[in-house]
Structures are given as structure tokens and as C-alpha cells.
Amino acid sequence: MSDALDQELFDLARSVGLEAAALVRLRRPQGRVGVAATKSSPTDVVTEIDKASEALIRELIASARPDDGFVGEEGDDVIGTSGVDWIVDPIDGTVNFVHGIEAYAVSIAARRGADVVAGYVVNIATGREYGAIKGRGAWQYVDGEPQAIVAEPGAPLSHAIVASGFHYTRQIRTKQAQAMARLLPQIADLRRTGSAALNLCDLALGHYDMYFEQGLHLWDHAAAGLIATESGLIVVGLDSEPNERMVMAAHPAMAGEYFDTIRACGF
Numbered sequence: 205m206s207d208a209l210d211q212e213l214f215d216l217a218r219s220v221g222l223e224a225a226a227l228v229r230l231r232r233p234q235g236r237v238g239v240a241a242t243k244s245s246p247t248d249v250v251t252e253i254d255k256a257s258e259a260l261i262r263e264l265i266a267s268a269r270p271d272d273g274f275v276g277e278e279g280d281d282v283i284g285t286s287g288v289d290w291i292v293d294p295i296d297g298t299v300n301f302v303h304g305i306e307a308y309a310v311s312i313a314a315r316r317g318a319d320v321v322a323g324y325v326v327n328i329a330t331g332r333e334y335g336a337i338k339g340r341g342a343w344q345y346v347d348g349e350p351q352a353i354v355a356e357p358g359a360p361l362s363h364a365i366v367a368s369g370f371h372y373t374r375q376i377r378t379k380q381a382q383a384m385a386r387l388l389p390q391i392a393d394l395r396r397t398g399s400a401a402l403n404l405c406d407l408a409l410g411h412y413d414m415y416f417e418q419g420l421h422l423w424d425h426a427a428a429g430l431i432a433t434e435s436g437l438i439v440v441g442l443d444s445e446p447n448e449r450m451v452m453a454a455h456p457a458m459a460g461e462y463f464d465t466i467r468a469c470g471f
């Protein structure tokens with residue numbers, strides 16, 4: 205029963221995600237996109253298209269499963285009665301979207317009880333899709349067909365390409381700059397591409413060796429965190445579960461060394 209339900213939730217996540225991505229693509233004007241409002245800081249932006257994407261996702265999910273709960277980046281939480289909640293980022297990587305940098309994604313996760321059981325991420329600009337169902341692996345779509353993603357051990361720390369991001373608030377960024385100054389001499393290089401969801405999917409694919417970021421919200425990493433975990437990676441926080449304080453992800457073969465280094469650098 206739960207297997208069939210998880211598949212149903214994944215299929216809904218994918219069909220809704222594809223519709224939302226199509227809407228965002230259609231509505232995106234040439235050049236830079238206008239900012240509608242700012243959130244946690246003057247550089248934490250939202251556009252009318254983020255809001256339209258989330259409204260569409262809410263409407264499609266509510267019409268298919270009216271009793272489910274909903275947690276979205278751009279609107280109020282809905283408390284459900286079915287035991288299933290949706291955790292949605294209508295555009296993860298909004299700054300990239302505003303500037304036309306092709307790394308922004310729709311991210312949709314379904315949670316049953318305490319567990320995220322289905323995750324779907326689509327890069328809106330390139331159309332690349334990633335998915336996972338808890339206990340059934342992770343995959344990317346190649347010519348429309350699912351192809352398993354199996355993560356491989358990363359490089360030793362001194363050769364690691366590390367993906368990360370920086371907080372929106374200046375005070376925390378100042379601390380991050382100091383911690384980053386300690387980390388940089390120990391790794392091969394750093395990438396900051398601006399979408400946590402895509403960073404986690406790309407880590408699973410082996411483009412990076414490690415990913416970590418502070419200040420993420422659940423909607424930034426819920427879907428891609430499952431994709432990463434199901435590909436064989438470990439996704440944790442500083443001490444336990446991933447949370448706003450920290451999300452770190454790596455292959456289990458390297459995670460001990462990588463994560464200890466992040467902690468020792470003072471992030």
C-alpha cells in the first residue's frame with residue numbers, strides 16, 4: 205500500500221513540477237526579471253513568477269489530493285489531515301532566475317509522517333530532471349527514461365571540489381568568510397552556483413565531492429536531500445539532522461574527514 209502511495213506521490217510531484225517549470229519558462233521575460241519583494245535581507249528576493257509557480261503547484265496538488273498539508277516558500281503553511289505534506293520550492297535559485305543564470309529549479313517533496321518519501325527536482329532552464337522514492341533509489345531522466353544515480357566516493361579532501369553557498373545576512377556572511385578562509389587552503393576548489401536543490405543533485409551525479417550550506421530552509425533541500433540520500437550519500441546537519449544551521453552532504457567513504465573539517469573550520 206505504502207509503495208503504491210509513494211509512487212503515486214512521486215508521479216504527482218513530477219507532473220506538477222513539469223507544469224510549473226513550463227509556466228516559469230513561458231513567463232520569464234528576456235533580460236533580468238523584476239523583483240517583486242525582498243525577504244530576510246535586501247538581497248533575498250522573490251518575483252511575481254515565483255508566486256505564480258507556487259500558486260499553480262498548490263492548486264494542482266490540492267485538486268488531486270485535497271486533504272494533504274502544504275509547506276511552500278512563498279505562502280502560508282496548510283495543515284492537512286491525510287498524513288501527507290508537500291514541501292515545495294517553486295523556484296530554487298531565484299537570484300539565478302532573476303539574472304538569467306541557467307541554474308534554477310522547481311523542487312517538490314512529499315512527506316508521509318516524519319519521512320520524505322518522494323522527491324522531484326527539475327532544472328527549469330535546461331529541463332534536466334531528477335527523482336527519488338524512499339527505499340527505491342534515485343534517478344535522472346535521460347531522453348525521458350529514468351537512469352539510476354549511484355553516488356561514488358569523492359576525492360581526498362585536498363582534491364575535493366566543494367559546492368556551497370552563503371547566507372543572506374551580512375553578520376553570518378562575515379563569519380562564513382572567516383571559516384571559508386580556513387577551508388579554502390585545504391580543498392581543491394569551491395563552487396557557488398546558487399541552487400541548493402541542483403547542488404545536491406549534482407553532488408549525487410559526482411560533479412562535486414562535497415556540498416555544505418548554512419541558512420537553508422526545508423523547501424531548499426527536502427526533495428534533493430532524498431535524491432542525494434537514495435543515491436548513496438549521507439546528508440546531515442552539524443550534529444544530527446540537516447537544518448537551517450547546516451546541511452552537509454558527501455559519500456560515506458569521505459564524509460567523516462569532510463564533515464570534521466567543516467566543523468573544525470568554524471562554520
Ligand code: LIP
Nearest residue numbers: 295296297298369370398399400
Ligand atoms: C536559495 C538556495 C541557494 C542558497 C540561497 C537560497 P531560493 O534558494 O537554493 O543555494 O544559497 O540562500 O536559499 O531562495 O532561491 O529558493
